[in-house]
Amino acid sequence: MTTRVIVLNGGSSSGKSGIARCLQAVLPEPWLTLGVDTLIDAIPAGVAEGIEFAPDGGVSVGSGFQRLEDAWMTGVAAMVRAGARVVIDDAFLGGAASQQRWRDALNGLEVLWVGVRCDGAVAAGREMARGDRVAGMAEAQADVVHRGVAYDLEVDTTEREALVCAREIAARVE
Amino acid sequence: MTTRVIVLNGGSSSGKSGIARCLQAVLPEPWLTLGVDTLIDAIPAGVAEGIEFAPDGGVSVGSGFQRLEDAWMTGVAAMVRAGARVVIDDAFLGGAASQQRWRDALNGLEVLWVGVRCDGAVAAGREMARGDRVAGMAEAQADVVHRGVAYDLEVDTTEREALVCAREIAARVE
Amino acid sequence: MTTRVIVLNGGSSSGKSGIARCLQAVLPEPWLTLGVDTLIDAIPAGVAEGIEFAPDGGVSVGSGFQRLEDAWMTGVAAMVRAGARVVIDDAFLGGAASQQRWRDALNGLEVLWVGVRCDGAVAAGREMARGDRVAGMAEAQADVVHRGVAYDLEVDTTEREALVCAREIAARVE
Amino acid sequence: MTTRVIVLNGGSSSGKSGIARCLQAVLPEPWLTLGVDTLIDAIPAGVAEGIEFAPDGGVSVGSGFQRLEDAWMTGVAAMVRAGARVVIDDAFLGGAASQQRWRDALNGLEVLWVGVRCDGAVAAGREMARGDRVAGMAEAQADVVHRGVAYDLEVDTTEREALVCAREIAARVE
Numbered sequence: 001m002t003t004r005v006i007v008l009n010g011g012s013s014s015g016k017s018g019i020a021r022c023l024q025a026v027l028p029e030p031w032l033t034l035g036v037d038t039l040i041d042a043i044p045a046g047v048a049e050g051i052e053f054a055p056d057g058g059v060s061v062g063s064g065f066q067r068l069e070d071a072w073m074t075g076v077a078a079m080v081r082a083g084a085r086v087v088i089d090d091a092f093l094g095g096a097a098s099q100q101r102w103r104d105a106l107n108g109l110e111v112l113w114v115g116v117r118c119d120g121a122v123a124a125g126r127e128m129a130r131g132d133r134v135a136g137m138a139e140a141q142a143d144v145v146h147r148g149v150a151y152d153l154e155v156d157t158t159e160r161e162a163l164v165c166a167r168e169i170a171a172r173v174e
Numbered sequence: 175m176t177t178r179v180i181v182l183n184g185g186s187s188s189g190k191s192g193i194a195r196c197l198q199a200v201l202p203e204p205w206l207t208l209g210v211d212t213l214i215d216a217i218p219a220g221v222a223e224g225i226e227f228a229p230d231g232g233v234s235v236g237s238g239f240q241r242l243e244d245a246w247m248t249g250v251a252a253m254v255r256a257g258a259r260v261v262i263d264d265a266f267l268g269g270a271a272s273q274q275r276w277r278d279a280l281n282g283l284e285v286l287w288v289g290v291r292c293d294g295a296v297a298a299g300r301e302m303a304r305g306d307r308v309a310g311m312a313e314a315q316a317d318v319v320h321r322g323v324a325y326d327l328e329v330d331t332t333e334r335e336a337l338v339c340a341r342e343i344a345a346r347v348e
Numbered sequence: 349m350t351t352r353v354i355v356l357n358g359g360s361s362s363g364k365s366g367i368a369r370c371l372q373a374v375l376p377e378p379w380l381t382l383g384v385d386t387l388i389d390a391i392p393a394g395v396a397e398g399i400e401f402a403p404d405g406g407v408s409v410g411s412g413f414q415r416l417e418d419a420w421m422t423g424v425a426a427m428v429r430a431g432a433r434v435v436i437d438d439a440f441l442g443g444a445a446s447q448q449r450w451r452d453a454l455n456g457l458e459v460l461w462v463g464v465r466c467d468g469a470v471a472a473g474r475e476m477a478r479g480d481r482v483a484g485m486a487e488a489q490a491d492v493v494h495r496g497v498a499y500d501l502e503v504d505t506t507e508r509e510a511l512v513c514a515r516e517i518a519a520r521v522e
Numbered sequence: 523m524t525t526r527v528i529v530l531n532g533g534s535s536s537g538k539s540g541i542a543r544c545l546q547a548v549l550p551e552p553w554l555t556l557g558v559d560t561l562i563d564a565i566p567a568g569v570a571e572g573i574e575f576a577p578d579g580g581v582s583v584g585s586g587f588q589r590l591e592d593a594w595m596t597g598v599a600a601m602v603r604a605g606a607r608v609v610i611d612d613a614f615l616g617g618a619a620s621q622q623r624w625r626d627a628l629n630g631l632e633v634l635w636v637g638v639r640c641d642g643a644v645a646a647g648r649e650m651a652r653g654d655r656v657a658g659m660a661e662a663q664a665d666v667v668h669r670g671v672a673y674d675l676e677v678d679t680t681e682r683e684a685l686v687c688a689r690e691i692a693a694r695v696e
Contacts, residue, residue, distance in 0.1 A: 015651075019651070022647070022650050022651050024218035024219065025220070025650050030217065030220065030242060031218060032213075032218075032246075041212070042207055042212065043204065044198035045195075045198065045479065045483075046199070047204045064204055070256065070257070071253045071258035072206075074252055074256035075250060075253030075258070078249045078252030079245045079248060079249030079252075080245075082244065082249065083244070083245045084242055122683060125544070125683050125685035125686075126540075126683070126684070128547050128684075129540030129683075129685060130540070131393065161644060161651075162647065162648070162651040164647075189477075192474075192477030192478070195478070195479040196473070196476050196477050219653065219657075299509050299510065299511035300509070300510070300511075302373050302510075303365075303369050303509075304366070304369070305567065335470060335474070335477075336477035337476060337477060338473075369567075372566035372568075373566065373567065378566050378569045380566075380594075381566075382564055387554075389560070391552065392546035392547065392552050393546065416552060416606055419602075419605045419606035420606070422601060423597040423599075423600040423604065423606070424597060425600075426596055427593045427594060427597030428593075429596075430596035432593035432597070
């Protein structure tokens with residue numbers, strides 16, 4: 001069965017988006033990349049304000065956001081069923097429960113589950129170098145997003161380039 | 175029947191995105207805004223390069239883009255069926271044929287079709303003021319995108335503010 | 349004496365940046381545009397955090413910011429003395445006192461002082477349509493930035509396009 | 523004598539901007555970061571179009587750009603003389619000749635010259651991961667920008683994080 005969905009799960013500043021762009025470049029077929037950032041751009045400012053960034057880098061989302069996210073997940077799955085190949089770039093703030101929500105939405109589809117690890121201190125340094133993220137998110141999310149999550153493959157960007165990780169992932173796409 | 179989809183169709187720099195943001199602010203329920211720009215951000219660079227911007231501001235897209243767009247349309251419709259309210263921000267480069275593609279995807283849903291007009295010369299001036307678009311697109315698309323398209327409502331940003339137009343549209347949402 | 353500096357002063361979302369881009373397009377010589385946003389991008393996050401956005405849209409800056417801004421103003425004036433033509437895009441939060449700081453820096457240079465007016469409610473609507481500014485700044489700054497400021501020319505974007513305003517300004521450049 | 527200017531020179535995607543942001547965070551005093559990207563944002567579209575990106579990643583600039591750049595350099599030096607500390611983030615496309623232009627502008631100031639190296643193939647991979655640069659620039663500039671340039675210190679981002687490089691540089695600031 002052909003892989004049509006790649007789910008990249010990792011903390012903020014772990015390098016998921018860079019890996020996604022490299023995957024789009026190295027995979028022979030065209031793949032869409034859709035992520036939680038795509039959804040956040042699409043939601044109204046009022047709901048986005050329901051997303052809270054705590055001083056320690058924690059993030060909590062309101063129930064309004066979760067309802068929109070459920071519909072979003074259903075829609076992304078429908079794009080795949082309609083023939084698109086999709087890289088999903090997400091941070092499972094709810095760990096295993098977040099994975100279950102995607103499992104339900106993607107039911108029946110061939111998914112490659114990829115964990116994107118990065119040492120928390122290194123990710124925090126990259127967050128500082130980027131300069132466009134709330135400070136503390138990288139460190140706070142580094143481990144939390146992987147709790148109880150099952151993967152087909154894990155990559156670690158601490159000492160490996162995004163392109164190298166993308167090639168490892170691409171080799172697993174059937 | 176409750177309106178769950180608003181389609182805004184207008185040329186580049188006609189003010190669609192501003193109206194969409196105002197709609198999100200003035201409508202009592204949360205609405206997602208998804209547009210052709212969302213899709214273009216999601217596609218791989220190689221397919222994006224298939225989108226050609228002619229010196230006269232014309233835009234042509236390859237068949238690879240159209241296939242991804244079909245899947246995208248199906249997915250956006252699925253989000254609505256799953257409970258989301260969605261503002262679609264698009265430029266119907268194919269006129270009536272583009273509308274038909276959305277009609278097929280949104281089949282059975284209550285849609286408010288809105289034409290966003292703007293005088294070509296005024297839109298060209300706004301394109302210059304924005305400074306982030308290929309020069310000539312505003313003028314080239316001003317009329318073309320409306321050819322043969324049927325609307326429930328038309329607004330004109332030539333002399334009206336985005337917020338005023340958004341309020342007119344919101345008044346028609348049931 | 350040849351005009352080598354145009355200072356555009358107006359509140360947030362009054363349309364200064366759009367006028368500046370149109371000026372660059374309509375003026376026959378190349379002009380640099382440098383604004384308070386250029387400076388804010390250049391300062392470290394720690395100092396930027398000293399800039400406070402009050403819930404009512406007010407903005408206050410710390411003394412650390414003011415010292416950097418003084419050096420910045422001196423440098424911009426030096427660019428002009430070295431032969432560059434410069435459009436300065438600013439919001440005089442201190443009214444006449446802000447103008448005096450620029451007068452001191454630009455001492456001896458031929459400056460065209462331009463007030464960019466926009467009705468507060470209209471600017472607030474445009475702020476909503478842009479979606480990338482702290483809500484309330486447009487309304488809060490609409491009048492304050494003009495207090496006690498003397499102009500060679502005033503333009504009003506409430507009912508006039510940026511390009512039209514730019515042409516009025518360009519006609520005054522000698 | 524106190525260091526008041528740090529010049530970071532390196533090719534596209536070598537990691538200069540990330541190092542600059544980390545320097546702003548780790549250095550105890552506030553430092554401005556001004557780079558060639560700041561200048562490119564400030565110039566009119568017509569002059570920017572004089573900057574040519576060749577298919578092989580090469581970049582050539584017109585004489586109009588060079589004149590504006592000379593005035594810009596003079597102004598940046600004046601900011602330092604007026605009391606600002608400045609990190610200059612540049613790519614010396616002209617090698618030693620580019621350095622000489624900065625030497626002339628910064629005459630009499632205490633400058634820390636830093637070479638930012640990155641293996642060309644690694645930089646090309648990061649360019650792909652960023653997705654917002656013309657492909658080929660990283661590889662084309664990797665060596666060229668260092669030709670004949672003299673440094674106080676060189677850092678290499680091929681296997682070292684931006685924050686680690688920033689700390690090495692900060693240790694040399696007097």
